[in-house]
Amino acid sequence: MKQRLLSIFLITSIIFPVFPLQAQTVPNSQNGLDAAFDPNFVLTDDDVFDSASWSRDRLQEFLLSKGTLGHYVTADIDGTQKYAADIIIRVANTYKVSPKFLVALMQKEQSLIEDPYPTQRQFDWATGFGVCDSCSKDDPAISDFKGFANQLDYAAKQMRERYYLRLLMNGQTNTGMSPGRTTIIDGIEITPVNFATAALYTYTPHIHGNQNLWTIWRRWFSKKFPNGTVVKGIPSGQVYWIRYGKKKPFASQTVAGTLVDLEKAVEVSDSELAGYEEGPQINFPNYALLRNPAGQIWLIVDDERRHIVNMExxxxxxxxxxxxxxxxxxxxxxxxxxxxxxxxxxxxxxxxxxxxxxxxxxxxxxxxxxxxxxxxxxxxxxxxxxxxxxxxxxxxxxxTLDPYGFKDGELVKHPESPAVYVMEYGKKRPIPSGDIFEELGWKWSSIETIPTSVLDAVPTGMPILLNEPETLLTVAS
Structure with missing residues (x-):
């Protein structure tokens, strides 16, 4: 399944091209695929190659929350005994590969992150490197790849050097995968839209294997934002308004600018937004006047349309x-x-x-x-x-209605306190740490300083979590 030969080159700073999305010739439902999964676009380049996506402490916190890997200690490639988190971070920094990708890869290959009782065999073949579909893990020819640290090292080096560097230098991986070039995989036309997708199909040349990776990524890393948050997908550039658990796309930035403050938009990868159901597109600016085929004239007010009853x-x-x-x-x-x-x-x-x-x-x-x-x-x-x-x-x-309040998604703080809150459904929700604030993509410049007496009058809600329960997304508490 994976390639065994390795190059010796390392590249540390790249500009990633993005190619237009290609339509599938067969609907996902007829191929047994998730309807939301686009096999042409598995993950973004940053998802795979952003080595700074997690700190060591954040990684360790994640591993401890999922299973036993946070407690696992083993020899690194230099023989030094280290925690798994330290080996993962070392590999990520060495080869400029995302630690998030490495843990998702281990889950895809060996269920290693969430298995409460992993075997030594799972650790020894953590990333599935060197093991093809017909290979035996006991084959002496692949014994050099055995071991937790070896598996991570070889997999990361393969992704960065053999696949990524070849894409940069030759426009294709060693198997011929290339952004914008159509290849038949599992009987389906696949046209990768970016380097990451081309590299992932080279590493795992099956659609369902890559859908499994995408599913794990969406389950773990799809961010959940408070109601009212404005987000901008990367690399698509599409601006969405998070409304009651759905992402509603704006038809244009001009339309968005009449309803929200674009300066406060949160930038987040398109794959991390994949967990949201897409709502109807917001096509018209606020207070647009629209006439339907029956001749009725409507005034758009936020997300409603009001019928103007007559010309008078x-x-x-x-x-x-x-x-x-x-x-x-x-x-x-x-x-x-x-x-x-x-x-x-x-x-x-x-x-x-x-x-x-x-x-x-x-x-x-x-x-x-x-x-x-x-x-x-x-x-x-x-x-x-x-x-x-x-x-x-x-x-x-x-x-008379309730007093005019802070809008959902507004970031606020007291003048003399570092505590930051986000407004949602009439309550201020504490943001527990700077790490959570930054991981959700908020900008420090977007915080509004509010007089203490005003902010204290707002009820306090539940703290923000990185993966919000669905009930918090859809119900005003």
Whole structure:
């Protein structure tokens, strides 16, 4: 299954090309594959070759949480007794291969990470290196590859030097796998989109073996973000909005910019986002005017569409027919139907209002109003916009909702405390450590400093975990 000859070259700094995704000729369901798995794109180049993806301490914490490998001590290639984590990190740094990839590879080959009672044979052939499908592990010809440290060393060296270096120098691996070149594997056309996928099919020339690796990766490393988080997939560049456990793609950055702060977008590998079900695409900017084939005109407000009941109402709010875009019913299907927009409505696009002579500022939209509870909210979400002066009668005519709060996904902290929280469902959720903060891809520059009295008034929720339970993703606690 694996190649035995090794080159002596090592490359430490690379720019990774990405090729367009290729459509499969046969649906996954007909091949016994996971419908979400694209066999042309197993993992990203960074997933396989980012040696700094984990620190030694983070790796050890992971191994201890999964099984017995965190306690395993054995000889490294120099004869020194070391913990498994130390050997993995040494190999990762030597060959510039991701420690995450190495542990996923061991799980794929020998179930070594999660097996509570691994055998010596599993340790001895940890990465499956040198063992082809028809080979015996007792064959003297492969005895040099035996041993935990040897297996990691040979596998990492093979991936970096023989496969990766050849891809850079010759455009293909020793078996002819190459990004953008179609090869028949298990009766299916496979066109790798990147170096990592080409290398993985060279190491394991079977689709289901690589799907197993992808499944392990998705189960372990697909990050779970709080509701409201904006993420940018790497290398695709696709921007998503995490909403109630789904990733909703934006049709463009222009559309995204009308709904979210793109400066606070979290960059995360596309493979780490694979665990999310993809929701309907967000096609239109906030407050777009759209006309369906039946001639109805709708106003888009966040993730809802409001039907403008007649042209008198349309004119009342100063809308212009030049702003109206004709769309199909399918374009509107992903938007929930909100309240109709009538002559009785006020401020369909939202407006800060204030009764003349009073200090309180409100956010008014449609028939409703929300108190702006403090200047921090005003500054953060309304850029200090001046409120429109209205009468007490006008204010009283609107239904009062809960005060305007922090948006889901907002990172906040006290002025004199290092503790950082993320807002979700009206609560502030503690982020237990800087490691978790950085592993989830958040930017320190995105943290908003909030007055102590304001932040203390927000209820505290459950701490953030790297792999959130599904209930926390979908239910407001």
């Amino acid at each position: 109402t349309f004119g009342k709010f100063g809308f212009n027919m030049d702003e109206v875009e004709d769309v199909g019913d399918e374009d509107l299907a992903s938007y929930a139907i909100g309240n109709k927009l009538t002559l009785d409505d006020q401020y369909p696009k939202g407006q800060l209002v204030q009764v003349t002579g009073l200090k309180a500022i409100w956010y008014a939209e449609g028939h409703t109003k929300q108190l702006i509870p403090n200047p921090t909210i005003w500054t953060l979400y309304f850029n200090g916009r001046r409120p429109r002066q209205i009468t007490q009668e006008q204010l009283d005519s609107m239904t």
